[in-house]
Amino acid sequence: MKVAFAIWDGRMAPVFDVSREALVLTIRDGAVLSRATESIETPMAARKVQRLTELGIGKLVCGAISEILHHELSQKGVKVIGFVAGEIEEVVESFLAGRL
Numbered sequence: 001m002k003v004a005f006a007i008w009d010g011r012m013a014p015v016f017d018v019s020r021e022a023l024v025l026t027i028r029d030g031a032v033l034s035r036a037t038e039s040i041e042t043p044m045a046a047r048k049v050q051r052l053t054e055l056g057i058g059k060l061v062c063g064a065i066s067e068i069l070h071h072e073l074s075q076k077g078v079k080v081i082g083f084v085a086g087e088i089e090e091v092v093e094s095f096l097a098g099r100l
Helices: 047-054 067-075 088-096
Strands: 002-008 021-028 031-039 059-061 079-081
Touching: 002 088, 021 088, 047 067, 067 079
Parallel strands: 002 059, 059 079
Antiparallel strands: 002 021, 021 031
16 A cells, blocks of 8 residues: 655645645555655646556545545545644654554
8 A cells, every 4th residue: 555645844734735745655564665755746736636646645644635635536546634734754653553
């Protein structure tokens, strides 16, 4: 499974719709197999959905997110865990521990 965390300056990005980067983790059996920072910056917020699907993302962890993008992601099979804030490494740790 691939999980994207919308990031900004080492923290969760406050609003997914205007975020520029995502930390992408590949996880299997609770272990992180790989991690990479990917650009998700696009001229239109709706193109973020396409970018995440190109990356093979199955879950998105983010801050605030518009209802439109949340719906579009859900339609593409991406589970959204929204309204998350904090330092990125703390959020990743909480996610891996099943506390989000």
